Amino acid sequence: MLIPVHTRVSPADLEVASRLGESFGGLNTLFSGLAFVVIIGTLIYQRADILSSREHLQSALRYQAELANAARRELEENRLQMRASLFATAEQSFVPLERTIADTPSVLRFYRITDDDLRAAKITAEEFAYLIATFTAAGIHIKAAAIWDPSTVTDDPFVPSSYHYELLSSDDVRRAWPLISRAISNSAYKRKIEATIARITEDSARR
Structure with a gap:
């Protein structure tokens, strides 16, 4: 383009210009390849990112x-703890109430x-009050524990040497149970x- 129009261009000059143009075409290809590599690298980097x-x-x-x-478990534990605490507090109020039976047998x-029932069971009103309060207090503990884990309370007998097993091993307690059971609600x-x-009675019969 710098060559004046009136200048005569020789074939040799055209050949040089042609070679010069071909060299720029190679650079074009090189730069195009580099640009493609940069694009591929950018895509790979973006994918990794x-x-x-x-x-x-x-x-x-x-x-x-x-x-x-973790928050849900903590909330559930707090709920169960509060429920067990409220249950125990409410139920424990029955223990002193039942002990007043000794002071007012007419209740x-x-x-x-009746008095005839007590005589037939060979138990006094004071003894009945003690036993019903004892069973109620023990029942509170077991029911409160069942709030945390319901599987802890089943219909299976208490194991030998446990508190309840030893208590029920007494002939006097078993004889009084029909009366005591009237004051205990049906539950596990x-x-x-x-x-x-029933287990203790069967074991006694075998002996």
Whole structure:
């Protein structure tokens, strides 16, 4: 383009110009290749960055899920603890109330228990009050524990040498149980006591 129009161009000059143009074509190809390599490298880097971001996001989500699960477990434990505490507080109020039976034996009629029933069971009102308070207090402990783990209370008999087993091994207690059971609501705890009495009776019969 710098060559004036009126200048005569020789064939040799055209050949030089042609070679010069071909050299620029090679550079063009080289730069195009470099640009393609840069684009590929950028795509690879972006892909790695996306994968890394996804891993960080998944890790953050797992951490948040663990925190949520821990908070839910703690909330459930607090709820069960509060429920057990409220249950024990409410039920324990019955223990001193039942002990007042010894002071006012006439209230036994509300349990459908008469003086003749006490005489037949060979038990006094004071002894009945002691036993009903004892069974109620033990039942509170077992029922409160069942709030945490319901599987701890079954209908199976108490194991030998346990508190209830030793208590029910007494002939006097087993003789008084029909009266005591009238004051205890039907539950797994009550069925467990009756199963224990049946087991002790069977063992005694074998001897």
